[in-house]
Amino acid sequence: MENNCIFCKIANGEIPSATVYEDEDFRAILDLNPASKGHTLIIPKKHAANLFELPEETAEKVLSIAKKLGARLKEGLHAEGLNVVQNNGEAAGQTVMHFHMHLIPRYNNDTVNVKWVPGTLTEDDKKEILGLF
Numbered sequence: 001m002e003n004n005c006i007f008c009k010i011a012n013g014e015i016p017s018a019t020v021y022e023d024e025d026f027r028a029i030l031d032l033n034p035a036s037k038g039h040t041l042i043i044p045k046k047h048a049a050n051l052f053e054l055p056e057e058t059a060e061k062v063l064s065i066a067k068k069l070g071a072r073l074k075e076g077l078h079a080e081g082l083n084v085v086q087n088n089g090e091a092a093g094q095t096v097m098h099f100h101m102h103l104i105p106r107y108n109n110d111t112v113n114v115k116w117v118p119g120t121l122t123e124d125d126k127k128e129i130l131g132l133f
């Protein structure tokens with residue numbers, strides 16, 4: 001557990017939360033300031049600041065939990081869609097520096113905004129990026 005990390009305290013039950021799921025490694029809670037009805041956060045109990053610090057084993061488990069909880073939320077709340085969002089770093093909009101995955105149920109004509117302006121893949125960028133792998 002990391003000192004003064006709010007999500008360490010929530011995930012480990014030191015601070016109470018509206019918990020929808022818990023196992024040995026994770027707690028999933030309702031977001032206090034939801035983007036939409038049912039906005040849920042999947043939080044590992046062991047501190048990792050972001051995706052890059054997440055142990056491989058935890059990374060593998062998290063999408064399986066997202067699938068299960070996402071399906072329950074979508075069906076139970078009669079949502080029309082679901083966004084899975086996961087921010088890494090301030091530049092990406094991360095505000096709590098303990099890894100978490102957002103499940104955001106989507107409803108026709110809701111006010112959630114996870115859109116960007118589509119760009120164009122240039123030949124130079126393509127070459128540079130393909131060269132990384």
Ligand code: 5GP
Nearest residue numbers: 006017029030031032033087093094095096
């Ligand atoms: P981020 O921007 O880091 O990806 O997302 C942080 C999320 O955590 C936000 O959606 C915010 O509303 C939520 N959040 C921050 N503090 C608390 C808290 O103490 N309890 C709960 N349930 N959610 C929180």
Ligand code: ZN
Nearest residue numbers: 005008047098
């Ligand atoms: Zn933490």
